[in-house]
Amino acid sequence: MSTMTALFIILALLLLIVGGKMGIQTIVSLVFNFFWLFLTITLIAWGFSPLIVVTITGIIILAMTIFLSDDNDQVTRVAFATGVVIMLILIAIIVPVEHYAAVQGFANEDSDALEGLSLNIGVNFLQITMVATILSTLGAIAEAAMAVAAGMQELISDNPDIPTNKLFGHGMHIGQQIISTAINTLFFGFMGSFLGLSIWFIRLNYGFADMINAKIFVSEFLLLIFSMIAVILAVPCTAWFMKLDLQRQNNSNHSD
Amino acid sequence: MFKQNLRNYLRPKSLRQILMYVFIGIMGLGVFLTRYDAPLYQQHIVGVVESAKQQRQQKTTDQFNNVDYSINQILEIKILNGSRRGEEVKVQNNYFKSGALNQAYRPGQQLFLNHEAGNDISIIGQKRDTLVALMAWITVTLLLVLMQLPGLLTLVSVLINIGLLYIAIKLNLNVTNINVVLLFSGVGVLMAFVTLSLALGWNKKMAITLSATLLSSIIALIIANVVMTLTHQRGLEFELMDYITQLPQPIFLAEAFLAALGAIMDASTDIVATQFEVQEAHPEISRRKLFAAGLGVGRSIMGALTSVLFLIFISETFAMSLLYLRNGNTWGYTIEINMVLGMVQTIIAGIGIVLAVPIASGLAAWFAHNKEVAQ
Numbered sequence: 001m002s003t004m005t006a007l008f009i010i011l012a013l014l015l016l017i018v019g020g021k022m023g024i025q026t027i028v029s030l031v032f033n034f035f036w037l038f039l040t041i042t043l044i045a046w047g048f049s050p051l052i053v054v055t056i057t058g059i060i061i062l063a064m065t066i067f068l069s070d071d072n073d074q075v076t077r078v079a080f081a082t083g084v085v086i087m088l089i090l091i092a093i094i095v096p097v098e099h100y101a102a103v104q105g106f107a108n109e110d111s112d113a114l115e116g117l118s119l120n121i122g123v124n125f126l127q128i129t130m131v132a133t134i135l136s137t138l139g140a141i142a143e144a145a146m147a148v149a150a151g152m153q154e155l156i157s158d159n160p161d162i163p164t165n166k167l168f169g170h171g172m173h174i175g176q177q178i179i180s181t182a183i184n185t186l187f188f189g190f191m192g193s194f195l196g197l198s199i200w201f202i203r204l205n206y207g208f209a210d211m212i213n214a215k216i217f218v219s220e221f222l223l224l225i226f227s228m229i230a231v232i233l234a235v236p237c238t239a240w241f242m243k244l245d246l247q248r249q250n251n252s253n254h255s256d
Numbered sequence: 257m258f259k260q261n262l263r264n265y266l267r268p269k270s271l272r273q274i275l276m277y278v279f280i281g282i283m284g285l286g287v288f289l290t291r292y293d294a295p296l297y298q299q300h301i302v303g304v305v306e307s308a309k310q311q312r313q314q315k316t317t318d319q320f321n322n323v324d325y326s327i328n329q330i331l332e333i334k335i336l337n338g339s340r341r342g343e344e345v346k347v348q349n350n351y352f353k354s355g356a357l358n359q360a361y362r363p364g365q366q367l368f369l370n371h372e373a374g375n376d377i378s379i380i381g382q383k384r385d386t387l388v389a390l391m392a393w394i395t396v397t398l399l400l401v402l403m404q405l406p407g408l409l410t411l412v413s414v415l416i417n418i419g420l421l422y423i424a425i426k427l428n429l430n431v432t433n434i435n436v437v438l439l440f441s442g443v444g445v446l447m448a449f450v451t452l453s454l455a456l457g458w459n460k461k462m463a464i465t466l467s468a469t470l471l472s473s474i475i476a477l478i479i480a481n482v483v484m485t486l487t488h489q490r491g492l493e494f495e496l497m498d499y500i501t502q503l504p505q506p507i508f509l510a511e512a513f514l515a516a517l518g519a520i521m522d523a524s525t526d527i528v529a530t531q532f533e534v535q536e537a538h539p540e541i542s543r544r545k546l547f548a549a550g551l552g553v554g555r556s557i558m559g560a561l562t563s564v565l566f567l568i569f570i571s572e573t574f575a576m577s578l579l580y581l582r583n584g585n586t587w588g589y590t591i592e593i594n595m596v597l598g599m600v601q602t603i604i605a606g607i608g609i610v611l612a613v614p615i616a617s618g619l620a621a622w623f624a625h626n627k628e629v630a631q
Contacts, residue, residue, distance in 0.1 A: 002491035026559035136571035139564030188518025
């Protein structure tokens with residue numbers, strides 16, 4: 001048995017034991033997310049427009065991650081709406097910033113890995129970088145939106161009399177409680193994936209000035225920065241959507 | 257309506273907040289000034305592109321029938337620093353339209369240049385410091401303005417952790433025969449301590465969260481090690497890891513440990529915090545019910561947290577996977593070469609996250625439970 005298969009079986013068993021039905025849903029969402037990611041790459045390799053493909057698969061990945069991790073309709077509905085809006089806002093920021101940064105494709109540091117490969121494959125690598133950046137923020141968006149929505153929902157079910165005009169402030173307050181761990185999840189996650197590169201930079205004595213201008217550093221830096229921005233923006237957006245959702249609910253209750 | 261809510265929230269309410277806005281403004285000015293920092297770069301020549309003229313475009317086809325265009329442009333560059341400041345030079349730039357390794361330059365961009373033999377000048381690369389400073393400034397501003405004090409503390413913890421990582425890498429490079437896995441997990445423990453101290457303060461809640469985090473991540477690391485030994489690391493080709501100049505397997509495990517740590521902290525914090533709240537609202541709650549409350553929170557976040565790491569690890573391999581597919585490789589080979597290592601790291605982290613659910617719930621139910629009231 002390969003190491004990956006063995007570890008995956010352990011993860012699946014643990015998810016079943018700890019999560020029960022929720023565990024099965026988590027396994028399904030992870031497997032499907034891999035499928036959608038791979039489909040994204042394949043469709044782009046076949047020549048479909050990268051930005052259109054990622055907008056569609058991005059929405060699907062958000063839906064799978066959010067709707068399969070919680071059974072509360074209001075929480076998932078608000079989190080999903082937030083996820084889609086934040087993703088679109090991020091696309092609007094990522095496209096011009098990556099255009100100016102020009103950190104697409106590969107750098108000289110990658111030359112070992114590129115040996116023997118044809119690089120001139122007629123695919124717009126700038127757009128590929130945009131796609132990868134958008135995909136890497138999706139998990140963070142989903143997680144932050146769910147945390148804030150779930151927190152607000154709990155608050156409301158405990159205190160049904162909270163005036164609607166106070167809700168936004170409460171949502172922001174819940175955001176303040178989760179922001180540190182949410183940002184640190186990203187920071188540690190990226191630190192894990194940059195560790196090899198960080199050691200490389202320090203071993204080769206890149207100075208501060210060399211580093212902050214290096215294509216490869218800036219490309220990784222932007223990945224981290226965009227997911228942090230996504231998480232921060234998700235907080236007010238979720239708070240606002242939760243408030244709208246409750247107002248809508250109250251209105252329809254009154255008219256019944 | 258949204259505007260009004262946000263404006264209410266953002267209106268400065270104390271002297272501290274006014275000072276914060278002033279500080280943000282000054283930093284913004286600093287970002288703007290990096291456009292004019294060329295004289296600070298003493299090792300390289302900095303120039304600004306005045307005009308770019310496309311010379312010729314040539315169609316290329318590789319052995320996989322990928323069509324691309326090789327383009328040649330002539331740039332007029334004005335030098336901004338050093339002894340040749342103010343001089344205008346003409347430089348050629350060749351690039352492919354797809355831009356995998358090189359790029360087109362546009363007027364207004366600042367570049368680093370190199371003296372060649374004689375008076376010739378060649379391009380090293382684009383100067384990106386203004387963009388880096390601008391994006392960092394936007395993030396810090398959003399964090400401080402929207403998240404206020406917790407945002408500031410988050411920023412402080414990230415900066416301290418960068419410092420700790422730097423020290424760890426220096427030790428890794430300069431101490432011979434150091435145990436890399438122990439070194440980075442040790443630093444990880446320290447980072448977790450700093451992060452949770454700043455997020456929660458020093459109290460019982462933090463002690464329980466930290467214990468749950470460390471216990472879960474260390475068990476996950478042990479499971480990973482045992483499974484890797486039992487399966488003889490079948491399917492893991494560590495020599496494929498990028499940028500590695502030392503024994504790759506310990507770095508692989510250290511990466512998985514660090515990546516997992518943040519998400520495990522996140523899960524543990526949410527679980528333990530909820531249990532404390534439940535306990536406060538219902539002081540007579542039994543241990544079993546308190547444990548169940550923790551499990552409930554954990555179950556709903558474990559999937560999303562694993563997805564966060566999965567998407568980070570896989571996005572990194574996106575460009576390379578695409579390159580493999582367009583170079584006539586099969587799907588299986590492309591996944592094997594580019595994605596398996598990242599997927600295994602995500603799975604190890606996922607194991608840690610799932611373990612944190614019963615561990616954090618159990619520790620909090622045991623140590624935070626208020627016995628006297630319950631009896």
